[in-house]
Amino acid sequence: MTYKEAGVNVEEGQRAVELMKKHVKGTFNQHVLDDIGGFGGLFALDVKGMKEPILVSGTDGVGTKLKLAFLLDKHDTIGQDCVAMCINDILCQGAKPLFFLDYIATGKLKAEKVADIVKGIADGCQIAKAPLIGGETAEMPGFYQDGEYDIAGFAVGIVDKSQVITGKDIEDGDIILGLVSSGLHSNGYSLARKVLLERENYSLDTYIEDLGKTLGEELITPTKIYVKAVMEVLKQVKIKGIAHITGGGFYENVPRILPQELDAEVQLQSWPIPEIFNIIRSVGNVEEEEMYKTFNMGIGMMLVISEKDKEKALTVLKEAGESAYEIGKIIKGKRQVVLCQE
Known part of the structure; x- marks a missing residue:
């Protein structure tokens, strides 16, 4: 043979x-x-x-x-x-x-x-x-x-x-900037497929008006790469912590950069959530905590900076072609994420 x-x-x-x-x-x-x-x-x-x-x-x-x-x-x-x-x-x-x-x-x-x-x-x-x-x-x-x-x-x-950015310099009162995602990125697909393709029997060829594209086009959208924008900010502003929002969503990834005695307080209405997440939450009857534990919810990366550097950082990010929002702040706590309604 x-x-x-x-x-x-x-x-x-x-x-x-x-x-x-x-x-x-x-x-x-x-x-x-x-x-x-x-x-x-x-x-x-x-x-x-x-x-x-x-x-x-x-x-x-x-x-x-x-x-x-x-x-x-x-x-x-x-x-x-x-x-x-x-x-x-x-x-x-x-x-x-x-x-x-x-x-x-x-x-x-x-x-x-x-x-x-x-x-x-x-x-x-x-x-x-x-x-x-x-x-x-x-x-x-x-x-x-x-x-x-x-x-x-x-x-x-x-x-x-x-x-080296470790998060050790993060302190009470620092600002959290959220860099928008291009969609689900590469996390939560087991739940997304279960909800959309198995439970609801959506076809990937289905055109969804709220998405402005087919379901397949939305789900295959590549993960954003943030190198250019973050490197530009690093040249002009001290970044104290960076969290890549991947598997584990907000709850697992953000605490990895926090000192023991601090929390990340995130304001839920401070950025536009891409429609795909609303669709998954609605048709799958997925609880809010589960959504933020599984998906990036429209925020692919978070930067923690001093409040005095906020405007400069947002300007640099915009000039680098990146959409970003002030989505929260650092407060005293127990090294966890606190989601707040405004």
């Missing part, structure tokens, strides 16, 4: 590499030293101007949002979600992204589909200005259902030790 007869098509894998090369090379910058195909990615680290450079790393996947890509047979954006989930995480500690790597595993490799996935990853890397310097595509017959795959990403960034 041959490897191909066992289900692994090496030639198709090589063809996939050829198809993805143009996307990958489009992310390269002067720090990338090798071409595609080496055993490791080479990156020339520039630490000029830093006294104590610290590397910050992160890894993540996309979760069950992949099911939407399978159902829609649309694979050229899901890679951006993978990049965003990793890059936005290391951004929380003030790290400037250096490079990114990916891992794609599938049951039966189809070169065009893999190239589409990598295109989405490359698009995300270009937004984040993080070269895609390496990756792996694994064909694993019998391990995944036909047409399905999984992807994971690995990001590395750098920050001077004195500039």
Whole structure:
């Protein structure tokens, strides 16, 4: 027998590499030293101007949002979600992204589909200005259902030790700014699919007037990458804490940056909630606490700053093309989130 007869098509894998090369090379910058195909990615680290450079790393996947890509047979954006989930995480500690790597595993490799996935990853890397310097595509017959795959990403960034954002400087009276999300991002899809596709039997092709698009178009919208806006703010304003609102919503992510004796008081009417969340809450009869525990509710990232820096930060964010709102403040408490009605 041959490897191909066992289900692994090496030639198709090589063809996939050829198809993805143009996307990958489009992310390269002067720090990338090798071409595609080496055993490791080479990156020339520039630490000029830093006294104590610290590397910050992160890894993540996309979760069950992949099911939407399978159902829609649309694979050229899901890679951006993978990049965003990793890059936005290391951004929380003030790290400037250096490079990114990916891992794609599938049951039966189809070169065009893999190239589409990598295109989405490359698009995300270009937004984040993080070269895609390496990756792996694994064909694993019998391990995944036909047409399905999984992807994971690995990001590395750098920050001077004195500039690492930990949340330790957050104090009573500080302001919370919320950066808007592009929708569900990459979290809560198990609940969203259960409510919308199973309980209500919505079709992904259904045009929903309140969304201004089909349900499928809304649910497949890529996760936003906040590098440009946050890096601009860091140049001009001291950011004391950054929270990436991912799995666990407000309740799990925000306390991670709070000192023990402080709470984050969030005003619920201070930003516009995207309609998709209202639809899920309504048709699924989902309680408010569960919504804020599961979804980002329209806020993909939070920045904690001094009140004196509020106007400057909002101006910089707007100039960087980011929509942001003052959504709350820091108060004395027990390291938790308090949701308030105005």
